[in-house]
Amino acid sequence: xxxxxxxxxxxxxxxxxxxxxxxxxxxxxxxxxxxxxxxxxxxxxxxxxxxxxxxxxxxxxxxxxxxxxxxxxxxxxxxxxxxxxxx
Numbered sequence: 001x002x003x004x005x006x007x008x009x010x011x012x013x014x015x016x017x018x019x020x021x022x023x024x025x026x027x028x029x030x031x032x033x034x035x036x037x038x039x040x041x042x043x044x045x046x047x048x049x050x051x052x053x054x055x056x057x058x059x060x061x062x063x064x065x066x067x068x069x070x071x072x073x074x075x076x077x078x079x080x081x082x083x084x085x086x087x
Contacts, residue, residue: 017044048084 002018017027025046027033032047 007014
């Protein structure tokens with residue numbers, strides 16, 4: 001376990017993350033991360049990269065049956081939650 005301190009950063013709070021923790025998690029300086037709170041704990045995880053195939057599927061959905069667009073959107077959302085978890 002590593003100790004650190006919460007600091008002021010503009011109108012927000014900042015925390016310094018030790019290099020060892022970054023290496024252990026595969027997170028690098030400049031990576032986009034998601035931050036959530038669960039049961040009084042703060043969880044920081046690397047944001048999943050958007051896949052080009054998902055972008056293409058989103059563009060193709062514009063040409064699909066309008067009645068099915070909502071179902072398609074919900075199906076993609078559920079698949080993403082299963083793969084990457086919810087935030």
